[in-house]
Structure formats: structure tokens, C-alpha cells
Amino acid sequence: MTAEPVRIAPAPALHVAPGPHLTVSDFTARRMMADVLLALLPVAGVAVWIFRWYAVLQIAVCVAAALLAEALFSRLRRRRAPLDDLSAAVTGAILGLSLPWSAPWYVGAIGAFAAIGLGKAAFGGLGQNIFNPAMVGRAFVMVAFAASLAGGAYVRAEAALPILTQATPLSLAKGTAGAVALPGLWPLFLGNVNGSLGETSALACLVGGLYLCWRRSAAWQIPVWTLAGAAAAAVVANLLDPATPLTVLHHLFAGALFFCAFFIATDPVTSPLSPRGRAVFGFGVGVLVVLIRTLSSYPEGVVFAILLMNSVTPLINRGTVPKPFGGAVELPGGAK
Amino acid sequence: MAVAELELPAAVDDGPTAAERFIAGILPENPTFRQLLGMCPTLAVTAAMKPALTMVAATAFVLISANVMVSLIRHLLKPHLRILVFTLTIATFVTIADRLLAAYLYPMSVALGPYVPLIIVNCIIIARCEVCGSKQGPFTAFADAAGNSLGFLIGLGSVATVREILGMGTWFGLPVLPAVVPRWVIMVMPPGAFIALALLLALVNWYQARPKRRAEV
Numbered sequence: 001m002t003a004e005p006v007r008i009a010p011a012p013a014l015h016v017a018p019g020p021h022l023t024v025s026d027f028t029a030r031r032m033m034a035d036v037l038l039a040l041l042p043v044a045g046v047a048v049w050i051f052r053w054y055a056v057l058q059i060a061v062c063v064a065a066a067l068l069a070e071a072l073f074s075r076l077r078r079r080r081a082p083l084d085d086l087s088a089a090v091t092g093a094i095l096g097l098s099l100p101w102s103a104p105w106y107v108g109a110i111g112a113f114a115a116i117g118l119g120k121a122a123f124g125g126l127g128q129n130i131f132n133p134a135m136v137g138r139a140f141v142m143v144a145f146a147a148s149l150a151g152g153a154y155v156r157a158e159a160a161l162p163i164l165t166q167a168t169p170l171s172l173a174k175g176t177a178g179a180v181a182l183p184g185l186w187p188l189f190l191g192n193v194n195g196s197l198g199e200t201s202a203l204a205c206l207v208g209g210l211y212l213c214w215r216r217s218a219a220w221q222i223p224v225w226t227l228a229g230a231a232a233a234a235v236v237a238n239l240l241d242p243a244t245p246l247t248v249l250h251h252l253f254a255g256a257l258f259f260c261a262f263f264i265a266t267d268p269v270t271s272p273l274s275p276r277g278r279a280v281f282g283f284g285v286g287v288l289v290v291l292i293r294t295l296s297s298y299p300e301g302v303v304f305a306i307l308l309m310n311s312v313t314p315l316i317n318r319g320t321v322p323k324p325f326g327g328a329v330e331l332p333g334g335a336k
Numbered sequence: 337m338a339v340a341e342l343e344l345p346a347a348v349d350d351g352p353t354a355a356e357r358f359i360a361g362i363l364p365e366n367p368t369f370r371q372l373l374g375m376c377p378t379l380a381v382t383a384a385m386k387p388a389l390t391m392v393a394a395t396a397f398v399l400i401s402a403n404v405m406v407s408l409i410r411h412l413l414k415p416h417l418r419i420l421v422f423t424l425t426i427a428t429f430v431t432i433a434d435r436l437l438a439a440y441l442y443p444m445s446v447a448l449g450p451y452v453p454l455i456i457v458n459c460i461i462i463a464r465c466e467v468c469g470s471k472q473g474p475f476t477a478f479a480d481a482a483g484n485s486l487g488f489l490i491g492l493g494s495v496a497t498v499r500e501i502l503g504m505g506t507w508f509g510l511p512v513l514p515a516v517v518p519r520w521v522i523m524v525m526p527p528g529a530f531i532a533l534a535l536l537l538a539l540v541n542w543y544q545a546r547p548k549r550r551a552e553v
Contacts, residue, residue, distance in 0.1 A: 106518055118531065122538075144522035 027216075029126065032268065033086035035217035039208035040093055040263065046204040047097060047197040050163060054101035055197045059093060061105050065112035066092025073121035087126045091115050094134040094263055097198025098256065098303075099141075100154045101164065107141050107148050114140035131310045132270045138303050151299045154194050168195045169254040170299035173246045182245050188253040198263075199256035209262025218266035221278035222285075226261035227252060229286025237294045244294070251290055260289065260302040270310045277313075277320035284309045351472050354479035361483025368491020369540045373459040378492060379529040381451050385508045388496035389489075390444050394437060394452055396485035398429040399461050400478060405429075406469035407477035413470055422465040423456065430455045460484060498532045499523045 047055040070088035074081035083089075092112050099108055115137025123129040142149050151171035159165050172182055183193050191201020198205070212218035234251035238244060251257070256264075265271060265285050272281045285305050292301025352360070367373050377395070381387045402425045406413075413421060434452045437445040445452065455461070468480040500506055503523035505513035522528045 104518070110520075122534075140522060143525060143527065144520040145518060146521055 028085075029087060030085045032217040033090045035212055035215050036090045036263065037086060037093065039212045039217075040090075040097065040198075042204040042207045043097060043198045043201070043259065043263075044093070046191050046201040050161075050191065050200060051101040051197055052161065057105070058099055058101065058103065058108055058197055059096035062096030062099070062108040062112050063089055063092035065109040066095065066116055069113045069116035070121075073117055074125075077121065077125075079125070082126065085126065088116060091120070091133045091137070094198075095137045097259065098134065098138050098196050098264075100149060100196055102153050102156060103141075103145075103148050107145050110144070111137035111141040113137075127269055129269055130313070132264060132267050132306050135264060135303050135306045135310075139307060142303060154196075163192070163194050166194050168299065169193055169250070170195075170293060173244070173250070173254070173293075174299045182250060182254075185249050185253060188250065193254075196256060199259045202253045202258040205258035205262050209258070212262060212266065218262065219268075219271070219275070219278050221275050222266045222271055222282040223261040225279045225282030226265050226286040226289075227257070229283035230257055230261075230290050231286070232283075233287040233290035237290060241294075246293075251293070255289075255293070255300045256302045257286075257289060260285065260306065264302065264306055265309075270313060272313050272316045272320065274317070274320045274322045276322070277316045280316050280320065281309055281313060284312070351468065351476070354476040357468060357472075357476055357480035358483035361480060361485075361487045362490070363487065365484075366487040366491060366540075367460045367463075367484050368488060368495075369537060371460070371463070373463055374488060374491075375533075376454060377451055377458065378495060378533060379526070381448060382492055382496040382499055382529055382532075383503065383524040384500045384506075385493070385496045387444065387447055388492045390437070390441065391448060391451065392485070392489045392492050394433040395455055395458060395460070395488060396481075397433050398426060398455050398458075399464060399485055399488075400481040401429045402426045402461055403464050403469040403477040403481035404474045406465045407472060407474040410470045410472075418466070418470060419462070422462055422470075425465070426461050427456050460488060494536055495529070495532050498536065499528050502532075503528060 044055070044059060047059070066088045067083055070083060071081040092115075095111050095115055096108055099111070115133040118140065119131055119133030119136030120126065120129045147153065151168060151174065154164075154168050154171070155166065156164055169183055169188060187193055189202045191204060193200050209218065209223055213220040213223065230251055231248055234246070234248040237246075237251075238248060246254070261282070265282060272278050288305035288308055289301045292298055292304055298304075351357075361367070363370075365371060368378055374395070377391050381391045402422070405425050406422060409421070430453060433455065434445075437448070437452060464477075464481055464484055469477045472480075497507065500508075501512055502520045503525075505511060505515075505517060505519055520528070523532065
């Protein structure tokens with residue numbers, strides 16, 4: 001209880017603020033995040049339909065842990081816990097939907113804490129993070145608990161649901177589960193296959209993703225160019241290795257490509273700002289996903305593709321500065 | 337008499353005393369957490385306590401020996417050649433430590449691999465030679481090196497404790513955590529070193545910032 005500090009100057013009479021001055025006032029983080037949660041409903045619905053209680057439990061654990069982590073780390077930083085902007089809930093939901101049904105509860109909980117703590121709070125909270133928090137958490141548990149998240153972890157011979165006794169399509173293609181024929185394209189599109197909770201159904205991701213793009217909560221360029229990049233890389237991969245069981249459409253519908261394109265790559269914080277930058281970003285994600293699938297020992301490459309492209313997002317932003325109406329302006333540093 | 341009085345100031349240690357140097361090296365100027373020196377061994381050999389403590393012992397031997405030796409020859413140092421002399425002195429003691437490890441602790445020597453020879457470029461040692469050894473007497477240099485060695489022990493020991501217990505559930509190879517607790521394999525891999533060091537650094541910074549904040553309020 002010390003004395004009030006002496007005010008030297010009175011409060012300025014003119015309100016000075018940096019641009020942009022014309023904004024859509026209801027286009028808030030909270031609205032966008034609520035949109036993402038709404039768009040995730042069909043994906044979560046399909047997950048519950050296929051994986052039953054496993055999906056409910058996994059998503060609930062991840063969302064709860066993410067909210068708890070956000071509250072805890074905000075308290076550590078002496079800030080108000082921004083739980084009502086729903087971004088922590090979105091991070092938890094996306095993390096939960098990217099985990100296998102068989103992962104034990106602590107994988108989701110620790111992943112959510114790593115996502116919020118290492119992925120977001122350590123950088124200064126929402127809007128400051130350079131990597132997609134959910135993918136930071138996913139990568140953390142992927143390395144920490146490799147046995148619970150490898151291709152083999154998805155398969156349990158004693159599982160009550162028949163789908164859960166089959167290997168995931170991309171593990172089959174890797175040959176780690178023996179030479180079995182891949183599922184047809186129709187089950188892959190509908191999602192009637194084993195895999196991570198949210199990735200199985202390309203259709204559900206498409207429905208939710210189109211809603212997001214229509215609401216402009218996600219930039220449409222990113223999913224379009226992600227799918228285009230993956231398709232282009234898949235065409236090249238098929239030309240180089242015609243014997244591969246993965247056709248271009250398999251590459252698109254199997255694994256988490258649709259989920260990644262619509263829900264993960266479109267994170268507005270960690271993706272580029274301009275339409276051209278978003279195209280470059282999406283194309284890079286798509287190409288990297290297919291590259292990692294075909295050339296590395298991992299069956300799926302979404303996590304590392306996203307993290308790699310996140311790390312070059314500032315570079316993409318620098319290279320794709322839009323030309324303002326009326327001509328180019330001088331950038332700080334003298335470059336045009 | 338007049339000559340002796342003139343020479344006196346040059347002979348007297350004008351830096352901090354031996355006790356101040358010793359205390360400063362442990363916590364206030366901890367080499368790992370405050371100076372951020374010697375990051376290479378801090379990240380590379382802290383997957384478990386045993387290699388970490390072997391590294392601390394080898395580094396402490398080199399640090400103390402080199403600091404005292406540099407202090408003894410400090411009047412012979414030429415300013416433009418001093419770093420070279422430091423490095424040669426350090427390299428001599430590193431070779432002794434390296435051969436001793438290979439002779440008496442062969443498996444540990446193999447496990448530590450190139451990181452024992454790399455003590456030569458450990459900046460803690462060059463920094464102590466530059467800051468203290470080349471300017472102050474051998475006793476102060478010894479206390480300085482001993483304090484910094486203890487600080488290095490705290491740094492490596494804390495990182496290795498976090499990594500070994502979380503990553504393998506053991507401490508010095510002895511089981512600590514029950515088998516039902518999941519093992520965080522990432523902690524004994526290279527990313528775990530960065531994560532553990534960063535979190536411990538944040539903890540130290542947070543602890544150091546607390547009294548200041550209270551004083552402001």
C-alpha cells in the first residue's frame with residue numbers, strides 16, 4: 001500500500017491505435033473456435049460411431065486436460081485463464097481426435113499438458129505460438145510413448161469391435177502388418193476403417209471443413225492446396241514406384257490427410273496470412289505428408305509435416321507480402 | 337621502503353575474495369543456470385545420473401587444475417596469447433582425465449565417447465581462467481574453480497535427475513518409480529534434454545524473480 005505514483009503528463013486526449021481500423025467486430029477468436037468445435041461434431045460423431053466409448057473417453061480426457069492445463073499455466077503467468085475463448089478446448093479436441101483409440105488415458109493427459117504448456121503458454125499464449133499446439137502435444141507423446149502410438153498399437157486381437165482387430169490402412173501399405181489387401185476407397189472415404197479417432201472418415205472431415213470455410217473461420221486456400229500438394233506428390237510417387245499399393249486416391253482418403261487439411265493446417269495462428277502464402281503453406285504440407293508416408297519409417301506424416309511447415313511460416317509470410325492497392329510500399333530494411 | 341610501497345598494489349588481489357568466488361560459483365553465478373555455459377555436456381550426457389556425474393568429476397578435475405595452473409603462470413601471460421595458453425593448459429589436463437577414465441572406468445569412457453575430449457572447449461573452464469585464474473592468486477583460483485564445479489554439479493545433477501527419473505524411472509540406476517508409472521522415453525532422448533533444461537531454467541528464473549516482485553509491491 002504505497003502512495004500513488006506522481007502523474008507527469010495527463011492522459012492523452014487523442015486516441016491513437018495502429019491499423020487495421022476497419023474490422024468485423026463479431027469475427028473474434030471465440031467465434032472462430034466455437035465454429036471449429038461445431039465443425040468437429042461430425043468428425044467426433046463418426047469417431048464415436050466407430051470406436052464407441054474409446055472415442056468418448058479419449059476426447060473427454062484430452063479436452064479436460066487441455067482446459068486444466070490452460071487454467072494452470074495462465075495462473076502461473078498471473079493471467080486470467082482464457083477458457084472462454086475455447087481455444088484450449090479446440091486444442092484438446094483436435095489432440096484427442098488425432099490419438100489412437102487404444103492410447104491409455106495418461107497419453108492424452110500428458111499430450112494436452114505438453115500441447116498447452118510447451119506449445120502455447122511457453123511462447124506467450126494464444127496468438128504467440130509458432131507451432132500448432134495440438135501437434136506439439138501429439139509429437140511429444142509420439143516420441144515419449146512410442147509403443148502406445150506406433151502402427152501396431154491400433155490393433156488389439158482381443159478387441160470387441162471387429163474394426164479394431166485390423167491394421168490401419170497406412171500401416172498395411174507400409175507392410176508392417178503383413179501383405180493384406182488395402183480397404184477399398186469407399187470404406188476409406190466413409191471412415192469404416194481402423195485409425196486415429198478423427199482421421200478415419202474423409203467424408204466427415206469434408207462436411208465439417210466445408211462449414212468452416214463457408215463461415216470463413218478457416219481459409220479455404222489451405223485445405224485446397226494441401227489436398228492438391230498431396231495429390232501431386234502422390235502422382236509422382238506412383239510414377240516412380242508403380243508397384244505401390246497406395247494409389248493417389250488412397251493417399252488422399254487414407255490416414256489423416258483430410259483431417260489435417262481442414263482442421264490442423266488451417267490454424268490461423270500458425271499458418272501464413274496472405275492467400276498466396278496459404279497456398280504455398282498448404283502445398284508444402286501436402287507434399288511433406290506424402291513424402292513422409294512413402295520415404296520414412298512412419299506410416300503417417302501429418303504431425304511432422306505440420307510442424308515443419310509451421311517453422312517456415314514466417315519465411316513464407318516474408319516472401320508473399322501482398323501488393324497493396326496503389327503500388328508496393330517500402331519494407332523496413334529497404335527491400336521492396 | 338618506498339619501493340615496496342610502490343609495488344604493493346600490484347601484488348594484492350584486487351578482485352573478490354576466495355570465499356566470495358566460491359559462493360558465487362555455486363548459485364548466484366551458477367555456470368549452468370545463470371551463465372548458461374557448458375551447454376554441450378549439459379544436453380549430451382544427462383540422460384542418466386552416472387554419466388552426468390562422471391562428466392562433472394572429469395570437468396571439476398580439469399577446471400580446478402587448469403585454473404590453479406593458469407593462476408600460477410598469470411604473470412607470464414601475454415594478452416594476445418592468453419587464450420592459446422589457457423587452451424593448451426586445459427588440453428593437458430583433459431588428456432590426463434581422458435586417459436584416467438579409459439584406464440580405470442573403461443565402460444564409462446566408452447559411453448561418454450567424444451564428450452570427455454570436448455571438455456577442452458567447455459566454456460566454463462576458459463571463462464574461469466579468463467575471469468579469475470589469470471588475474472588472482474592460486475588459492476582464490478582454487479576456490480573459484482571449486483565453487484563453479486559445485487555449481488556445474490547442481491546443474492548437471494538436476495537435469496539428469498529429471499531426465500533419468502521421468503525417462504527410465506531410476507536414479508543412479510536404482511529403481512525409483514513403480515512399474516505402473518509410464519516411462520517418458522522422450523526424456524532420455526535429445527529433445528528431453530532441451531525440455532528438461534528449459535523447464536529447470538524457467539523454474540530458476542521464476543524463483544529468482546520472486547523477491548524482486550515482492551519488493552516492487
